[in-house]
Amino acid sequence: xxxxxxxxxxxxxxxxxxxxxxxxxxxxxxxxxxxxxxxxxxxxxxxxxxxxxxxxxxxxxxxxxxxxxxxxxxxxxxxxxxxxxxxxxxxxxxxxxxxxxxxxxxxxxxxxxxxxxxxxxxxxxxxxxxxxxxxxxxxxxxxxxxxxxxxxxxxxxxxxxxxxxxxxxxxxxxxxxxxxxxxxxxxxxxxxxxxxxxxxxxxxxxxxxxxxxxxxxxxxxxxxxxxxxxxxxxxxxxxxxxxxxxxxxxxxxxxxxxx
Numbered sequence: 001x002x003x004x005x006x007x008x009x010x011x012x013x014x015x016x017x018x019x020x021x022x023x024x025x026x027x028x029x030x031x032x033x034x035x036x037x038x039x040x041x042x043x044x045x046x047x048x049x050x051x052x053x054x055x056x057x058x059x060x061x062x063x064x065x066x067x068x069x070x071x072x073x074x075x076x077x078x079x080x081x082x083x084x085x086x087x088x089x090x091x092x093x094x095x096x097x098x099x100x101x102x103x104x105x106x107x108x109x110x111x112x113x114x115x116x117x118x119x120x121x122x123x124x125x126x127x128x129x130x131x132x133x134x135x136x137x138x139x140x141x142x143x144x145x146x147x148x149x150x151x152x153x154x155x156x157x158x159x160x161x162x163x164x165x166x167x168x169x170x171x172x173x174x175x176x177x178x179x180x181x182x183x184x185x186x187x188x189x190x191x192x193x194x195x196x197x198x199x200x201x202x203x204x205x206x207x208x209x210x211x212x213x214x215x216x217x218x219x220x221x222x223x224x225x226x227x228x229x230x231x232x233x234x235x236x237x238x239x240x241x242x243x244x245x246x247x248x249x250x251x252x253x254x255x256x257x258x259x
């Protein structure tokens with residue numbers, strides 16, 4: 001029988017990082033795909049390091065943007081440390097891409113024929129602690145009577161299966177909300193950005209987890225932001241986008257308060 005609690009050894013990084021637990025901002029940031037670590041027990045999942053540096057393993061640049069945005073806003077941030085190839089923390093458990101045997105066009109040997117026991121081991125080691133941290137923080141804020149706006153932070157690859165993506169930043173939504181429209185209007189008002197709405201993805205109940213469960217499920221104002229990775233691959237771009245988004249987030253919060 002496969003054990004369910006031995007995937008990560010004590011000397012390996014924790015699956016979740018929490019920044020500014022007591023941050024003063026109304027915003028709480030979540031970065032589901034911030035890291036690309038793989039537990040030592042799983043090796044490289046059968047992939048060369050060149051593949052593990054690609055978008056299939058993580059959202060390139062979003063950790064730096066989220067860290068910078070957290071600092072600038074004084075906002076609590078929750079970042080996932082392990083690769084989405086191990087288990088995707090923005091997918092419902094049991095979804096075909098939760099532990100993908102193929103990502104984009106790349107076969108992931110270590111994910112082929114994964115047993116139920118191994119799925120449970122990965123869930124308990126990585127998925128559960130990440131979402132438990134989000135729940136704990138949201139519960140504490142609610143108990144303290146604090147207002148919370150949940151912002152899910154992601155990045156997307158400039159080229160997907162040979163198709164070039166022109167959009168630079170996008171606001172994602174499932175059901176239309178005042179915050180979604182405010183954020184879209186503010187970003188488009190910048191005038192020098194290619195801004196999308198639900199591009200290159202849209203939030204759905206079966207392919208997303210963080211926004212449907214923690215945002216919609218709690219009735220919180222929420223938004224998901226996607227930034228094209230070539231704009232934030234380096235620290236300078238990450239810092240610039242963090243500062244840019246901080247201005248937009250502050251103004252969005254002001255406008256949202258008037259609804």
